[in-house]
Amino acid sequence: MHAEPITRGLRKAAQRPGLYEVSHxxxxxxxxxxxxxxxxxxxxxxxxxxxxxxxxxxxxxxxxxxxxxxxxxxxxxxxxxxxxxxxxxxxxxxxxxxxxxxxxxxxxxxxxxxxxxxxxxxxxxxxxxxxxxxxxxxxxxxEGNLLVPLRPAQNGKRVAVIGAGPAGLTGAFELAVMGYKVSLFDARPSTGGLVRSAIAPYRQLSEPLNQETARLWELGVEFRLGTTVDDNMRQELEASYDAILVAVGMGKDASTGLEGDHLEGVFSSLPFIETIKSAELPNVKNKVAVIGAGNTAMDVAREAVRLGAKEVTVLYRRSQDEMPAFAIEFEEAIEEGVQFAWLTNPVKYHGDGRINAIQCSKMTLGEKDPSGRRRPVPIEGSEFLLEIDTVIEAIGQVPRNEFLSGIPDIELESGLIKVDPDTGATRNPLYFAAGDALNGGATVVEAVRMAKVAASGINAKLSEQSNVQ
Ligand SMILES: Cc1cc2nc3c(=O)[nH]c(=O)nc-3n(C[C@H](O)[C@H](O)[C@H](O)COP(=O)(O)OP(=O)(O)OC[C@H]3O[C@@H](n4cnc5c(N)ncnc54)[C@H](O)[C@@H]3O)c2cc1C
Ligand code: SF4
Structure with a gap:
């Protein structure tokens, strides 16, 4: 039964030379x-x-x-x-x-x-x-050619990078090339951050992360994987490093907090995708609802199609005009058979053991909120039940407040780190920052850009200090 939406979804790709053979x-x-x-x-x-x-x-x-x-x-x-x-x-x-x-x-x-x-x-x-x-x-x-630049002469300065996702990997690489002794810390046992755990497997399962990481090894970066930097460790780093680059990304999924969210069949987007990436396929049954309309929501909806769901519906409390997903992600989701229910807000999950319905409310749009988007307002008496056996909540991630609020003097706005955009410097002269922890979640290449800025900022700062001494 699943073959139909998958076939439809990949039809366009299959028509391009060298791409998928749907029959495979x-x-x-x-x-x-x-x-x-x-x-x-x-x-x-x-x-x-x-x-x-x-x-x-x-x-x-x-x-x-x-x-x-x-x-x-x-x-x-x-x-x-x-x-x-x-x-x-x-x-x-x-x-x-x-x-x-x-x-x-x-x-x-x-x-x-x-x-x-x-x-x-x-x-x-x-x-x-x-x-x-x-x-x-x-x-x-x-060809086994990692194209590693020549190891530069060490300049005697040490930089700690916290987080080995795209921002941390890029920052560590750039600093190592400039001659810094870099230590790269990550709570997880492997590098790559969300690329390894969350980016859809039909874009990238994991490779070439290992080759990209190997280039840092070759440059002499010290890897401290499986090491969560907590408050105590952070203070030790402050005492032994000349600068610290914070590249910790965002934290776990935000939750709708709806009644019934403990029921079997209710998933959060990040563990849902990570399960898939470890080659264990979650049981999505037949009728899937995805809550939210950002790029992550498009990904989990398309993953549910590939898992064999008969109907996948994205529920969004605003209209298509306010949808945060990229147009191309939306179009490809439509092509793959994903349906959209606009101005529809989930209110409560129903079920007995496993979820079997969502109580929803129809919405209308009111005045603009601080984000500039029109605020969704429930229409009185519009509630209805949607039969569903699986829900995936994809409404964004929460900031790593617990860790970030412990760093003295750095400025946070709604949990996101504020930096000088030209240098990546925070208000604490030891700390620089890059990646999702600054913008709440964007793209890998944006994290790369910010990490390059922060590495240059660190180099400028530490070179200036050397000249003064
Ligand atoms: C579901 C999903 C799909 C996405 N798809 C795409 C896509 O297709 N294309 C795209 O360009 N972008 C995509 N993105 C966005 C992209 O993955 C992020 O923008 C990017 O990974 C941000 O990089 P980062 O290094 O800032 O953070 P992360 O990738 O989150 O890495 C942060 C790292 O810091 C570590 N860490 C956190 N706290 C600590 C601590 N206290 N001590 C030690 N280590 C710590 C974490 O373990 C993690 O490895 C997607 C995001 C999601 C959620
Ligand atoms: S815009 Fe870039 S990719 Fe397109 S034709 Fe010009 S150089 Fe080539």
Missing amino acids: LKDHWEAMTAELKPPMSHQDAFLEAYRCLLCGGPLTPAPCMLACPASVDVPSFIGAISIGEPSEAAEIILNANPLGGTCARVCPTEELCEGSCVLNSTHQRPVDIARLQRYAMDHAFN
Whole structure:
């Protein structure tokens, strides 16, 4: 029964050369891990690279490069592919973005580089920048070439990085390249943060995180994985490091707190996805409701389709106009058979052991709230029961207040760290910060950008101190 929505969902992809053969999708796991941006053959990469107009120049960067938060020199790396030099292309990518292989798979390129490609204005499809980037990175990594820069002379300064997600990995890499002795701490036993645990498996299961991490090993970064930095440890770090980069991301899922949320079949988005990524498939039964309409909600809805649910409905208390998900994520969810109930708010979960219905209220939109979006207001007497056997709550993550509020003098706004946007510096001169802990959750490439800014900020600060001494 599940094959129908999956087939529909992948039809568009299957029509593109070199992508999915729908008939190969034998089971849920295969459907779950069928990559949206799969590898390219040499020939396809060569032909695609030739479509690029190699726009821009030294004084006028190409629009695709301007749209890349990590400032990857897109025309230069595509030019290298077009002359048969994929390793050179990979080096250009990695110079700007140490997570170049991950970003090739997970970046919302339709909103960024590919969305800005000049070919869009001539009614042609944009250059497939993401898959060309993947081609170059796969070429280097598959050949065992990690393209590690030469180990620099150590400058005698030590930096602690807390969190080994995209922001922490990038910050640690950049600082190591500048000659700092870097120690990288993470509570989890492996690197990658949400990329490893939460990003949809059909974008990236885990590789090439291991190769990207290995580049840091090669540069001499000390890894302290499986180590939660608590208040005591933080104070020890303050005494022994010259700077601390906080890259702790956001915490667990926010909860609706609705009556009945203890029932079997009610999931929170992060453990739901992490279970899938560990190859254990949650039992979603037939009728799934997803609460929320952000990018995570689109992901869990599409995962539920791949798990074999017969009906997947996203419930959102505002209208489509206020939906926070990217347009492309919404369109692809629709194509895969996901349905949307706008202006619909869950009020209570019903069930006996397992959830069997959600009591919902219809909403209307009132005045604008502080976020600038119109406030949803319940319509009196509009409550109704929706038969459902699975719910996945995907309404965002909460900040890591407990840890962050212990750091002296750093400024928090609604639990998010405030920094100088040009340096990543907090109000405490020892601390810098980057990643989701600043913006509440955005993209990997945005975390990369912020970590590059913070690494430069740390370098400027510590170099200035050295000059004064
Ligand atoms: C479901 C979901 C899907 C997503 N899909 C995409 C996508 O397709 N594309 C995209 O670009 N972005 C996506 N994102 C967003 C992206 O994953 C994040 O923006 C990015 O991972 C942020 O990086 P970060 O390093 O700031 O935080 P994180 O990735 O959260 O990493 C923070 C790390 O800090 C560690 N840590 C926290 N506290 C401590 C402590 N006290 N001591 C030690 N370690 C600590 C954590 O264990 C974690 O490893 C998605 C996010 C979610 C939730
Ligand atoms: S904007 Fe498009 S055509 Fe121009 S350099 Fe970038 S990818 Fe190539």
